[in-house]
Amino acid sequence: DTGVSQNPRHKITKRGQNVTFRCDPISEHNRLYWYRQTLGQGPEFLTYFQNEAQLEKSRLLSDRFSAERPKGSFSTLEIQRTEQGDSAMYLCASSRVGGGNEKLFFGSGTQLSVL
């Protein structure tokens, strides 16, 4: 069990630039989640996939945000035309659905700073 892996760990970008983050879930997990966390707040749900299907998107996910999970394996989260308000920790989590309550396993996150 190698855990959930996120890259990069840190990203500093200038306002208006595009950024892309990657998440590799635990291999046998079929669900993958993206959350965002800002200072002093709990993780806020952004979107999730079951296999390759994107099943739900939060209203927090503006049209500048897009997430993909091709082939139901790793996922990418892209933010276009970044704004300073996008500065946050972006967390990825995975779980295995079926047969009971769901427990999410989180990666270490990608800390985004938009200057």
Place this chain on the structure above:
Amino acid sequence: DQQVKQNSPSLSVQEGRISILNCDYTNSMFDYFLWYKKYPAEGPTFLISISSIKDKNEDGRFTVFLNKSAKHLSLHIVPSQPGDSAVYFCAASAGAQKLVFGQGTRLTINP
């Protein structure tokens, strides 16, 4: 709307004593509750959970209590140890859907 609330941003407890962290929720559809622990620069790690069909679940030094009528859950840590110093999040879900998190409580264990 904040469906899961942790009203204490911070808590300080002496080593060896009991730590009690509280969480309130508003959505009566929530049927599964979890506590996560988070160290700086790391993702949250699962600590303990409870289903709505139970009112207590124990795992070593950690016990979670659920009061459905009051829509309240608590996490008890006894005895508290310095390594327990972290931010604790409660989370809830309804029918195997996404987890909704509280704002977190920073627990500091003093030697």
